Amino acid sequence: LWQNNVNVSIQNNIFYAPLNYAINRSASVLNGCFIDHNIVFGANGMVADTTGCTISNNMLGTDPLFVNSASAPFDFHVQASSPAIDAGVTIPGLTNDYDGNPRPQGKGYDIGAYEATP
Numbered sequence: 001l002w003q004n005n006v007n008v009s010i011q012n013n014i015f016y017a018p019l020n021y022a023i024n025r026s027a028s029v030l031n032g033c034f035i036d037h038n039i040v041f042g043a044n045g046m047v048a049d050t051t052g053c054t055i056s057n058n059m060l061g062t063d064p065l066f067v068n069s070a071s072a073p074f075d076f077h078v079q080a081s082s083p084a085i086d087a088g089v090t091i092p093g094l095t096n097d098y099d100g101n102p103r104p105q106g107k108g109y110d111i112g113a114y115e116a117t118p
């Protein structure tokens with residue numbers, strides 16, 4: 001996040017092994033920032049400076065259980081036992097995942113780029 005930002009929502013993302021924190025801030029002023037329903041794995045935390053942000057309902061240190069994050073060909077769909085399934089928040093206007101599958105597939109939106117499909 002950089003410079004002045006108003007009404008920023010960061011939701012339903014998986015941050016996997018970022019270098020330090022999931023979100024970096026540089027000379028930023030935030031007002032109305034919401035960071036919620038995300039998974040952070042392999043990082044020091046969500047963000048070092050939370051000024052201007054409401055942080056809630058994130059899973060820190062939780063393995064999202066990707067199908068294959070170790071070697072090519074990578075597969076960032078989640079396994080059937082993933083904590084990301086049905087753990088997201090409804091985002092109006094976001095009706096499909098990265099594969100084009102409708103959201104949600106289960107009781108709720110999944111966290112991450114892909115909906116788990118039966």
